[in-house]
Amino acid sequence: MKPKNNFFSFRGQFIYWCAAVLTISTAFPFFWMISTSFKPLQEIFVSPPYFLPKDFTLANFDRLFEQTRFLTYFRNSVFVSACTVLLTITIGSAGAYSLTRFKFYGREKIASLILFTYMFAPIMIVIPFYVLIKKLGLANTHVALIMAYTAFCLPFSLWLLRAFFQSIPIALEQAALIDGAKRIQAVIYVILPLAFPGIIATSIFTFILAWNDYIFVRILITSDELKTLSVGIADLYNATVIDWGMIMAGSMLITVPVLVFFVFVQRYLIAGWGAGAMKG
Numbered sequence: 001m002k003p004k005n006n007f008f009s010f011r012g013q014f015i016y017w018c019a020a021v022l023t024i025s026t027a028f029p030f031f032w033m034i035s036t037s038f039k040p041l042q043e044i045f046v047s048p049p050y051f052l053p054k055d056f057t058l059a060n061f062d063r064l065f066e067q068t069r070f071l072t073y074f075r076n077s078v079f080v081s082a083c084t085v086l087l088t089i090t091i092g093s094a095g096a097y098s099l100t101r102f103k104f105y106g107r108e109k110i111a112s113l114i115l116f117t118y119m120f121a122p123i124m125i126v127i128p129f130y131v132l133i134k135k136l137g138l139a140n141t142h143v144a145l146i147m148a149y150t151a152f153c154l155p156f157s158l159w160l161l162r163a164f165f166q167s168i169p170i171a172l173e174q175a176a177l178i179d180g181a182k183r184i185q186a187v188i189y190v191i192l193p194l195a196f197p198g199i200i201a202t203s204i205f206t207f208i209l210a211w212n213d214y215i216f217v218r219i220l221i222t223s224d225e226l227k228t229l230s231v232g233i234a235d236l237y238n239a240t241v242i243d244w245g246m247i248m249a250g251s252m253l254i255t256v257p258v259l260v261f262f263v264f265v266q267r268y269l270i271a272g273w274g275a276g277a278m279k280g
Contacts, residue, residue, distance in 0.1 A: 030255070037245065037252045038056050039053040039245060040245070060248065068250075080146055084145075087150045088149075088157050089202060095114075095162075096161035096162040099111050101170070122216065130219055140222050140223055148216045153206045153210070156205070161195065164199075165198075172194070208258060211229075214231060214234065217231045233254060
């Protein structure tokens with residue numbers, strides 16, 4: 001028994017060390033980005049490099065706000081991402097409900113085809129989508145971006161929400177209908193609260209995709225005042241002299257809202273899972 005215990009102990013330590021190496025290798029670029037954003041320009045290219053800034057400064061952030069339209073890009077990203085999440089969740093919830101509660105011919109085939117459309121890479125559809133948007137007169141507008149993100153996120157989101165709606169017993173909804181509730185009331189007060197974890201998970205997926213997208217913004221948006229953060233920060237690389245301190249400051253400010261959003265909704269996600277298990 002002792003050799004066996006030693007074996008499992010060695011295997012456990014090996015797994016922990018592998019996890020530690022993976023965590024460090026993943027987290028180090030973010031640490032370096034944050035550290036560089038607070039370094040003065042003369043410290044960024046020093047050799048050997050400093051892991052922490054010796055002369056802590058906010059000059060990189062000052063130049064970012066003064067020399068670029070960062071706040072405009074930030075507002076555009078928040079607006080487009082929030083509208084995309086709202087539209088995707090609304091359409092996805094209605095579609096997922098219909099695919100799990102109504103019986104009609106070809107229902108399962110339609111569900112499979114919906115997921116199949118998600119397999120197409122954005123680069124494959126962005127040009128045809130641009131031609132369509134151009135004919136509709138929506139080129140160089142945020143409406144075009146919201147439509148593009150919703151169309152790209154909806155297949156996977158609908159499939160994910162469908163799985164959550166399927167896990168909710170139909171008897172709960174039928175009981176509400178017997179008690180005199182209308183179908184829309186049963187959906188709002190019974191189905192949606194139980195599907196809340198799926199709605200939050202879908203919101204996270206949709207928000208991150210819309211927030212980080214580069215391809216659609218680069219092709220569909222031409223006006224500088226309509227650009228989002230991903231393209232606005234990428235344009236800083238086109239300068240004659242690349243200001244790495246300003247780029248790292250902008251990159252940090254792009255990453256922080258996503259982390260804050262995830263941390264904020266994570267507790268609701270966990271609470272929703274627990275509530276769903278209790279009610280199920």
